[in-house]
Amino acid sequence: MYRWLKLDYLRPAQLIVLFYVGATLISVCLLSLPFALKEGVHWSFVDVLFTAVSAISVTGLSVISTVDTFSTAGIFILMFILQFGGIGIMTLGTFFWLMIGKKIGLRERQLISTDQNQTHMSGLVRLMKQILTLIITIELIGALVLGTYFLKYFDTWQEAYLQGLFASVSATTNAGFDITGQSLIPFAQDYFVQTINIILLTLGAIGFPVLIEVKEFLKKRQTSIPFRFSLYTKLTSVTFFSLMFGGALLIFLLELPHFFADKAWHESLFYSLFQSSTTRNGGLATMDVSEFTIPTLLVICLLMFIGASPSSVGGGIRTTTFAVIVLLIIAFARGQKSIKVFKREIDEEDVRKSVVVTFLAMFICFVAFIILTATEPFSFMQIAFEISSAFGTTGLSMGITSDLSTVGKIVIIALMFIGRIGILSFIFLFHIKEKDTHYRYPKERIIVG
Amino acid sequence: MYRWLKLDYLRPAQLIVLFYVGATLISVCLLSLPFALKEGVHWSFVDVLFTAVSAISVTGLSVISTVDTFSTAGIFILMFILQFGGIGIMTLGTFFWLMIGKKIGLRERQLISTDQNQTHMSGLVRLMKQILTLIITIELIGALVLGTYFLKYFDTWQEAYLQGLFASVSATTNAGFDITGQSLIPFAQDYFVQTINIILLTLGAIGFPVLIEVKEFLKKRQTSIPFRFSLYTKLTSVTFFSLMFGGALLIFLLELPHFFADKAWHESLFYSLFQSSTTRNGGLATMDVSEFTIPTLLVICLLMFIGASPSSVGGGIRTTTFAVIVLLIIAFARGQKSIKVFKREIDEEDVRKSVVVTFLAMFICFVAFIILTATEPFSFMQIAFEISSAFGTTGLSMGITSDLSTVGKIVIIALMFIGRIGILSFIFLFHIKEKDTHYRYPKERIIVG
Ligand SMILES: [K+]
Ligand SMILES: [K+]
Numbered sequence: 001m002y003r004w005l006k007l008d009y010l011r012p013a014q015l016i017v018l019f020y021v022g023a024t025l026i027s028v029c030l031l032s033l034p035f036a037l038k039e040g041v042h043w044s045f046v047d048v049l050f051t052a053v054s055a056i057s058v059t060g061l062s063v064i065s066t067v068d069t070f071s072t073a074g075i076f077i078l079m080f081i082l083q084f085g086g087i088g089i090m091t092l093g094t095f096f097w098l099m100i101g102k103k104i105g106l107r108e109r110q111l112i113s114t115d116q117n118q119t120h121m122s123g124l125v126r127l128m129k130q131i132l133t134l135i136i137t138i139e140l141i142g143a144l145v146l147g148t149y150f151l152k153y154f155d156t157w158q159e160a161y162l163q164g165l166f167a168s169v170s171a172t173t174n175a176g177f178d179i180t181g182q183s184l185i186p187f188a189q190d191y192f193v194q195t196i197n198i199i200l201l202t203l204g205a206i207g208f209p210v211l212i213e214v215k216e217f218l219k220k221r222q223t224s225i226p227f228r229f230s231l232y233t234k235l236t237s238v239t240f241f242s243l244m245f246g247g248a249l250l251i252f253l254l255e256l257p258h259f260f261a262d263k264a265w266h267e268s269l270f271y272s273l274f275q276s277s278t279t280r281n282g283g284l285a286t287m288d289v290s291e292f293t294i295p296t297l298l299v300i301c302l303l304m305f306i307g308a309s310p311s312s313v314g315g316g317i318r319t320t321t322f323a324v325i326v327l328l329i330i331a332f333a334r335g336q337k338s339i340k341v342f343k344r345e346i347d348e349e350d351v352r353k354s355v356v357v358t359f360l361a362m363f364i365c366f367v368a369f370i371i372l373t374a375t376e377p378f379s380f381m382q383i384a385f386e387i388s389s390a391f392g393t394t395g396l397s398m399g400i401t402s403d404l405s406t407v408g409k410i411v412i413i414a415l416m417f418i419g420r421i422g423i424l425s426f427i428f429l430f431h432i433k434e435k436d437t438h439y440r441y442p443k444e445r446i447i448v449g
Numbered sequence: 450m451y452r453w454l455k456l457d458y459l460r461p462a463q464l465i466v467l468f469y470v471g472a473t474l475i476s477v478c479l480l481s482l483p484f485a486l487k488e489g490v491h492w493s494f495v496d497v498l499f500t501a502v503s504a505i506s507v508t509g510l511s512v513i514s515t516v517d518t519f520s521t522a523g524i525f526i527l528m529f530i531l532q533f534g535g536i537g538i539m540t541l542g543t544f545f546w547l548m549i550g551k552k553i554g555l556r557e558r559q560l561i562s563t564d565q566n567q568t569h570m571s572g573l574v575r576l577m578k579q580i581l582t583l584i585i586t587i588e589l590i591g592a593l594v595l596g597t598y599f600l601k602y603f604d605t606w607q608e609a610y611l612q613g614l615f616a617s618v619s620a621t622t623n624a625g626f627d628i629t630g631q632s633l634i635p636f637a638q639d640y641f642v643q644t645i646n647i648i649l650l651t652l653g654a655i656g657f658p659v660l661i662e663v664k665e666f667l668k669k670r671q672t673s674i675p676f677r678f679s680l681y682t683k684l685t686s687v688t689f690f691s692l693m694f695g696g697a698l699l700i701f702l703l704e705l706p707h708f709f710a711d712k713a714w715h716e717s718l719f720y721s722l723f724q725s726s727t728t729r730n731g732g733l734a735t736m737d738v739s740e741f742t743i744p745t746l747l748v749i750c751l752l753m754f755i756g757a758s759p760s761s762v763g764g765g766i767r768t769t770t771f772a773v774i775v776l777l778i779i780a781f782a783r784g785q786k787s788i789k790v791f792k793r794e795i796d797e798e799d800v801r802k803s804v805v806v807t808f809l810a811m812f813i814c815f816v817a818f819i820i821l822t823a824t825e826p827f828s829f830m831q832i833a834f835e836i837s838s839a840f841g842t843t844g845l846s847m848g849i850t851s852d853l854s855t856v857g858k859i860v861i862i863a864l865m866f867i868g869r870i871g872i873l874s875f876i877f878l879f880h881i882k883e884k885d886t887h888y889r890y891p892k893e894r895i896i897v898g
Pocket of ligand 1: 058059174282
């Protein structure tokens with residue numbers, strides 16, 4: 001067992017930031033390799049940086065056309081970066097979940113090696129192997145299914161399977177990149193491709209801890225050992241699917257008199273469902289989202305801002321954070337002091353975290369909005385959409401990404417980065433460790449609201 | 450002593466809502482009186498309702514031109530409604546502050562009569578008399594000063610003193626109505642009028658409890674009895690003036706290359722200071738705010754959304770609510786569990802209230818925004834500005850108020866009403882009283898952010 005690096009000496013937040021800064025630098029180098037580009041393609045440093053951050057944060061916003069810029073080798077490099085970014089954050093996120101989860105099952109704890117309450121790098125490596133195996137398995141199955149199905153669309157089998165592989169990787173890691181040149185719009189009528197994509201997107205965005213628990217559950221069902229899902233898994237899953245189906249319903253109702261006016265019910269259904277699912281963090285689209293009306297676009301902004309589950313490949317404030325805020329308001333209106341859900345109480349510390357994360361996220365997006373309204377010539381709607389998409393690492397766009405000014409691109413790069421590492425890591429990066437306050441002051445009531 | 454109504458049997462929130470619904474109905478009747486209007490003026494019911502709610506909530510948004518619609522009698526009726534609205538909310542707000550404030554000074558408690566912990570209507574009446582005396586005194590001094598000064602602007606002394614009285618009442622109650630026909634724009638170069646207005650606006654918006662305490666302080670300074678300002682007074686005053694001067698600085702810096710480019714430094718200074726002060730709840734303006742650039746307008750939106758002190762004539766989420774949120778984020782980043790400020794700790798309950806109020810306020814404004822983008826032909830900036838102004842009961846506008854559709858007017862009416870009664874009253878209105886939860890569940894940690 002190699003314990004060359006005790007994690008206790010490196011704070012989690014710093015580890016995550018370190019990982020992403022390192023990974024971004026490597027990605028910039030890889031994407032600058034001459035053989036990664038098609039002949040005659042030249043791009044500016046800020047565009048390379050933008051693509052690197054977008055890829056490593058699996059956002060999918062793009063200032064360039066992937067298919068026109070990259071050679072086949074470049075496409076494989078890009079897939080590698082997406083893979084690395086997606087699996088990296090899943091591993092780190094899950095790892096810290098297991099580290100704090102003193103109360104979770106022994107079997108899950110065994111995923112990371114611990115002795116005398118010290119967590120070691122070896123646990124991290126073992127966990128990464130587990131996640132890697134699971135994700136690659138999902139991706140390969142996806143690639144096989146999609147590639148085989150694509151034989152009817154493409155001339156050669158090489159092209160079909162390359163498209164299938166890229167589509168599967170992009171969907172599973174929720175990267176949102178495409179090599180069709182126009183996202184999933186060519187498959188707007190192909191419900192099979194869309195269904196497979198929704199499944200892959202969901203497996204990537206629901207969070208690794210949920211996948212582990214479901215696996216455990218399926219194993220135990222064959223025996224008579226009772227299995228209890230963790231509060232985290234229940235809460236994040238319910239929120240995830242509520243947002244997906246609630247979002248689809250809202251999009252459907254809002255667009256019924258507009259975009260869906262001349263569409264069949266099954267078309268409208270799939271357009272709604274796919275566009276709602278994709279905000280939960282895929283970033284692929286089966287239509288040009290600008291065709292939606294403003295109210296729908298605002299709802300989509302909110303959905304992207306909320307984002308995916310923690311410890312998943314997605315960004316945003318995360319599903320559980322949103323759920324805690326909603327539960328807090330309900331509990332308050334009912335006059336309850338603690339938040340009770342699924343016969344458990346939510347820890348005060350997690351409530352505080354959720355509140356702070358949400359406010360800071362809104363503040364950061366508001367400042368970004370002020371800057372972009374000053375530097376960019378686009379409409380408020382386009383800018384708000386781009387910001388939510390970047391912060392949520394979603395990757396949907398109303399088409400302004402490549403026309404952003406350099407300042408605009410840098411702001412979006414920063415948002416993708418913060419959205420990716422998460423607001424908490426961002427706070428703890430500037431965490432001033434003070435002697436915790438053992439002194440107390442008397443409490444005094446004030447008037448608020 | 451008349452104790453025909455024990456307040457304990459009527460919940461505070463219900464009392465406030467009852468008061469405002471009743472006052473709105475009376476205002477609608479008063480404003481419909483034929484002699485209140487100039488000859489030949491006809492207006493729709495929704496416009497009467499809009500004006501009544503705007504007046505009783507001392508917002509100042511207007512779908513009609515006050516000076517072209519009302520006769521002199523009508524102007525006095527309007528002043529009476531502003532007076533009633535402004536003093537009403539100040540009384541009720543202060544009253545509930547005194548009711549919860551078990552720890553505040555005996556002398557302040559004596560303001561409301563209590564026996565055996567029962568609070569009676571008589572205390573409310575006595576408090577209202579105190580507030581009425583104070584406000585009327587301030588208004589009369591203001592009217593005298595402004596009226597005398599206005600002699601140089603107007604032809605007759607009657608006109609000068611009517612203008613002075615209306616300006617003083619409108620400023621002190623932070624009503625934002627004007628009978629100049631163009632707010633304070635005629636006085637854009639008159640720093641004396643502006644200074645008097647800023648003072649009156651501040652006295653109205655800083656909150657009655659602060660005024661009481663300052664009065665107590667001045668009294669005790671002559672003796673040797675030590676006086677301690679309450680946490681509430683310290684917190685709200687510091688926040689109030691920080692927002693005022695911080696806002697002015699931000700406006701100044703943002704507009705330096707734009708609106709202030711060709712202005713003298715003292716002009717820019719007064720434009721900044723006045724427009725910042727007015728967001729703290731006056732709603733008067735010395736310029737057409739649409740001339741500001743987008744980033745400045747967004748900052749003004751935020752300032753209006755925050756609003757004035759609780760127990761004042763102003764609306765919004767209130768200064769203390771905003772202060773608690775900011776302190777919460779700072780405490781969290783420092784790793785402190787409790788919020789310490791001015792050598793006191795903020796009660797957990799007040800923190801919860803602040804958080805819930807802010808989230809609900811944002812949610813309500815977001816829904817209003819979605820509705821208005823669907824029903825109105827105006828820009829996002831104009832709509833966002835109108836919504837912040839209505840919710841903050843500020844009354845500034847980019848000029849779209851009178852062109853709103855009927856649906857739009859109703860949404861703005863609702864926002865002014867909610868902004869006025871406050872989010873907390875709004876929640877408690879729907880408060881489902883449950884048996885408080887003596888049962889507990891085990892706590893379980895989750896992942897957020
Ligand atoms: K994405
Ligand atoms: K006002």
